[in-house]
Amino acid sequence: MTVKVRFAPSPTGRLHVGNVRTALINWLFAHKAGGEFILRIDDTDLERSTKEYEDGLKQDLTWLGLTWDSTFNQSGRFDMYAAAAESLKEKGLLYPCYETADELERKRKIALSRGRPPVYDRAALELTDEERAKLEAEGRTPHWRFKLSGARVEWDDLVRGTQGIETTSVSDPILIRGDGSYLYTLPSVVDDIEVGITHVVRGEDHVTNSGAQIEIFHALGGAAPAMAHTPLLVGADGQGLSKRLGSLSIGELAEQGTEPMAICSLLAKIGTSDPVEVRASLEELAADFDFGKIARGSARFDERELEQLNASIVHDMPFETAKERLAALDSKAADAEFWALVRENCARVSDAKDWVDVVFGEVETEVDEADLDFIRGAADALPEGAFGAETWGAWTSALKSASGRKGKALFMPLRKAITGRPFGPNMADLIVLIGREKVLERLAKL
Numbered sequence: 375m376t377v378k379v380r381f382a383p384s385p386t387g388r389l390h391v392g393n394v395r396t397a398l399i400n401w402l403f404a405h406k407a408g409g410e411f412i413l414r415i416d417d418t419d420l421e422r423s424t425k426e427y428e429d430g431l432k433q434d435l436t437w438l439g440l441t442w443d444s445t446f447n448q449s450g451r452f453d454m455y456a457a458a459a460e461s462l463k464e465k466g467l468l469y470p471c472y473e474t475a476d477e478l479e480r481k482r483k484i485a486l487s488r489g490r491p492p493v494y495d496r497a498a499l500e501l502t503d504e505e506r507a508k509l510e511a512e513g514r515t516p517h518w519r520f521k522l523s524g525a526r527v528e529w530d531d532l533v534r535g536t537q538g539i540e541t542t543s544v545s546d547p548i549l550i551r552g553d554g555s556y557l558y559t560l561p562s563v564v565d566d567i568e569v570g571i572t573h574v575v576r577g578e579d580h581v582t583n584s585g586a587q588i589e590i591f592h593a594l595g596g597a598a599p600a601m602a603h604t605p606l607l608v609g610a611d612g613q614g615l616s617k618r619l620g621s622l623s624i625g626e627l628a629e630q631g632t633e634p635m636a637i638c639s640l641l642a643k644i645g646t647s648d649p650v651e652v653r654a655s656l657e658e659l660a661a662d663f664d665f666g667k668i669a670r671g672s673a674r675f676d677e678r679e680l681e682q683l684n685a686s687i688v689h690d691m692p693f694e695t696a697k698e699r700l701a702a703l704d705s706k707a708a709d710a711e712f713w714a715l716v717r718e719n720c721a722r723v724s725d726a727k728d729w730v731d732v733v734f735g736e737v738e739t740e741v742d743e744a745d746l747d748f749i750r751g752a753a754d755a756l757p758e759g760a761f762g763a764e765t766w767g768a769w770t771s772a773l774k775s776a777s778g779r780k781g782k783a784l785f786m787p788l789r790k791a792i793t794g795r796p797f798g799p800n801m802a803d804l805i806v807l808i809g810r811e812k813v814l815e816r817l818a819k820l
């Protein structure tokens with residue numbers, strides 16, 4: 375059996391960390407199994423879906439490296455959904471209901487006040503042909519509900535183990551709204567059957583849907599795919615993702631200079647038995663993947679952890695990978711030596727901008743009053759000629775003997791006077807890149 379999975383976002387907003395995790399898990403599973411990853415655009419809601427969001431989510435997935443083997447839009451397949459609805463109607467499994475939203479709400483409240491679960495009472499099934507005709511004559515158009523069997527639906531969830539939904543405890547789901555539009559439930563099943571999806575992998579907020587959808591698979595003559603429902607993300611404090619984090623879009627993260635592999639490494643590992651650490655490629659993450667490693671408890675998404683992973687990627691990033699982005703910061707920054715020296719001081723590639731100023735541009739420098747004389751004298755002790763690998767060592771030894779300073783008292787004032795910062799890359803290498811002229815200029819300014 376060739377594994378075929380789908381990621382099925384609705385193009386009604388940007389991709390955010392929660393739904394990207396679902397995409398990633400599908401992708402990793404498919405790649406480990408040598409299977410297919412299909413991108414299905416759930417755009418049956420024609421009013422809320424937009425082409426911009428569709429393009430945006432494709433762009434985000436591509437940026438993350440989560441490329442798809444094929445893609446299709448649900449909006450081009452209404453004929454198939456209508457045919458499936460017809461077949462359910464013929465089987466007596468899809469029935470028209472005329473209650474307004476207010477009427478349904480009233481029923482719900484009454485059920486609750488009587489201590490009963492707010493399950494739809496199937497009153498519409500009792501309507502006679504005349505009553506239906508009368509309601510339609512009043513101008514009501516029906517919405518359509520799928521008639522659940524009343525049995526217990528069970529499946530062996532790849533993450534949650536044996537799952538069961540008592541279909542008596544849930545309302546018959548509405549498949550078609552009064553205006554004729556489809557909710558996601560039916561089109562999803564029709565497509566999963568038609569495309570031959572072998573595994574439905576999605577968030578655990580869909581567990582209850584799965585009970586109804588498994589019955590719809592059977593009613594349409596298909597076998598239900600295997601199912602895996604992954605726990606939802608929570609914030610670092612164990613509470614639900616804050617509104618800000620929950621909607622933190624991949625686009626925003628990219629703009630902030632987050633590396634795609636930092637996002638993917640974090641999202642692939644949190645809530646699993648593997649340690650959270652960077653993997654160099656999606657293929658490596660796929661090699662680690664196993665549904666059995668995913669814990670039942672929620673997965674904690676901690677932005678600080680994302681920053682740490684990001685920094686560790688940048689610290690080891692080869693020049694070739696950073697090159698274009700460095701060139702965009704400043705034409706002089708696309709320099710292998712420069713990158714090798716500054717990358718350990720960058721949590722993002724864009725942080726190199728600061729070091730571009732230090733090495734190639736202008737910086738504000740300042741030293742403590744107590745160090746002023748020392749710094750003013752330091753220029754005279756500079757070894758002759760162009761700077762090389764030994765310059766710093768020779769210079770600071772001479773200064774040490776002359777001033778009696780050592781350690782921090784010797785090095786820190788020099789670092790601050792030359793770079794304007796109390797931290798940074800190795801000074802011996804840095805001054806070579808900055809060059810004699812600029813160093814002298816900066817010392818002379820103090």
Ligand code: GLU
Pocket residue numbers: 381382383384416558562574575576580
């Ligand atoms: N469009 C649905 C969602 O985003 C798809 C759910 C599914 O994977 O079946 O929730």
